[in-house]
Amino acid sequence: MVSVVGIVGAGTMGSGIAQVCLAAGQQVRLHDLDPAAALAAQARVRDGLDRWVAKGRMSAEARDAAMDRLELVDELGAAATQADLVIEAAAEDAVVKGRIFAALDAVAGPEVVLATNTSSLSVEACALATRRPERVIGLHFFNPAPLMELVEVVGATRTAAPTSELALDFVASLGKTAVYCSDAPGFIVNRVGRAFVIEAVRMLEAGEGSVARIDAALEAAGYPMGPFRLIDLIGLDVDLAIDRILFEAFDEAERFAPPGLQAGLVQARLLGRKSGRGFYAYSDDGSTAPALEAGGEGSALSDVQIVERLELAIINEAYRAVEEGVASPPDVDIAMRLGAGHPHGPFERVDALGLRHVVTRLHELRELGSASAADQYTVAASLWQIATV
Ligand code: NAD
Numbered sequence: 001m002v003s004v005v006g007i008v009g010a011g012t013m014g015s016g017i018a019q020v021c022l023a024a025g026q027q028v029r030l031h032d033l034d035p036a037a038a039l040a041a042q043a044r045v046r047d048g049l050d051r052w053v054a055k056g057r058m059s060a061e062a063r064d065a066a067m068d069r070l071e072l073v074d075e076l077g078a079a080a081t082q083a084d085l086v087i088e089a090a091a092e093d094a095v096v097k098g099r100i101f102a103a104l105d106a107v108a109g110p111e112v113v114l115a116t117n118t119s120s121l122s123v124e125a126c127a128l129a130t131r132r133p134e135r136v137i138g139l140h141f142f143n144p145a146p147l148m149e150l151v152e153v154v155g156a157t158r159t160a161a162p163t164s165e166l167a168l169d170f171v172a173s174l175g176k177t178a179v180y181c182s183d184a185p186g187f188i189v190n191r192v193g194r195a196f197v198i199e200a201v202r203m204l205e206a207g208e209g210s211v212a213r214i215d216a217a218l219e220a221a222g223y224p225m226g227p228f229r230l231i232d233l234i235g236l237d238v239d240l241a242i243d244r245i246l247f248e249a250f251d252e253a254e255r256f257a258p259p260g261l262q263a264g265l266v267q268a269r270l271l272g273r274k275s276g277r278g279f280y281a282y283s284d285d286g287s288t289a290p291a292l293e294a295g296g297e298g299s300a301l302s303d304v305q306i307v308e309r310l311e312l313a314i315i316n317e318a319y320r321a322v323e324e325g326v327a328s329p330p331d332v333d334i335a336m337r338l339g340a341g342h343p344h345g346p347f348e349r350v351d352a353l354g355l356r357h358v359v360t361r362l363h364e365l366r367e368l369g370s371a372s373a374a375d376q377y378t379v380a381a382s383l384w385q386i387a388t389v
């Protein structure tokens with residue numbers, strides 16, 4: 001059982017994770033290189049808990065007790081002292097993480113489990129920086145951590161079963177839902193959900209749909225936000241960086257190739273909401289308007305075709321991830337619903353559409369040779385196998 005949690009890195013994620021742990025009754029020892037960041041995190045945690053009190057989700061007494069359980073510590077070693085679990089949520093930089101894991105390993109008791117909140121780096125690399133690889137695991141919380149229900153629990157090659165069990169129990173103790181996955185690039189959500197944004201940009205580039213049309217089609221199909229609104233929110237630069245990481249990790253597989261249109265916008269510093277303009281232009285009065293016209297000469301797709309293209313690409317990637325042993329189909333479904341807000345998981349969607357229909361349409365889209373990457377619609381080997389028995 002985890003009762004004391006050390007957290008290293010008190011930025012957006014570290015403070016959010018601290019809030020969730022404190023609300024669940026755990027003691028938190030929070031460390032940041034920058035003492036001002038730790039103080040700001042303390043204020044954010046207090047703000048977050050105040051909001052829960054205002055909503056009647058917790059009492060003022062429970063909030064005060066939670067704040068009493070938060071300790072800011074100047075030394076990294078102090079974050080690990082007496083902790084059952086330490087979660088690293090510092091910069092997304094392999095060298096920084098390697099140093100933190102080596103330092104934690106030197107000071108933490110031998111039983112302490114060390115976790116990383118990395119989104120895109122290898123959990124294995126963190127494990128190898130320690131002499132306790134069997135007690136190292138990924139705990140991938142989503143932003144904002146106090147609101148998002150999903151946590152991807154990421155097992156590296158030598159993660160031991162008791163470490164995984166502790167991590168799964170810990171996530172449950174926070175009132176969140178865990179899915180278990182292997183240490184593969186993008187884990188589940190960032191990989192399987194990639195087609196939602198990348199295919200949309202390709203459609204726009206090809207002239208197959210406009211920003212407003214594509215977003216409206218997906219929103220009408222039950223997605224909480226169209227792909228362009230989503231990219232604008234994430235930041236075009238941050239989103240493009242995910243494309244690049246996956247493109248490199250998957251041996252430059254075409255389906256992850258960063259779209260030129262988006263790279264151009266990033267170069268022009270049109271980064272989305274944070275810069276006031278991306279795929280939409282954001283006015284001071286709060287209104288938004290599409291900022292780009294559809295490109296190329298492609299023929300416009302219907303709403304049904306737009307949604308189908310994205311969903312089939314997501315389904316195809318889900319099958320690839322499962323055949324590579326990344327996660328089980330039920331966990332992929334849960335991850336896509338809770339982590340990406342999709343109205344259904346990809347395997348649930350196959351059940352609704354029918355396996356043969358999915359394979360036939362993927363095949364047709366591949367043959368059509370639309371503007372998208374050729375491998376996006378090349379039927380995943382396991383899907384092909386199931387469909388042909
Ligand atoms: P952030 O920039 O908001 O915060 C990082 C904090 O870590 C900063 O306060 C910084 O001072 C501190 N830090 C840097 N090096 C340190 C060190 N050596 N020791 C102690 N503290 C150090 O970043 P973030 O968005 O909170 O992301 C943190 C981690 O969580 C990253 O690995 C990121 O990939 C991952 N993550 C981020 C998101 C997201 O949407 N922001 C979602 C999931 C996972």
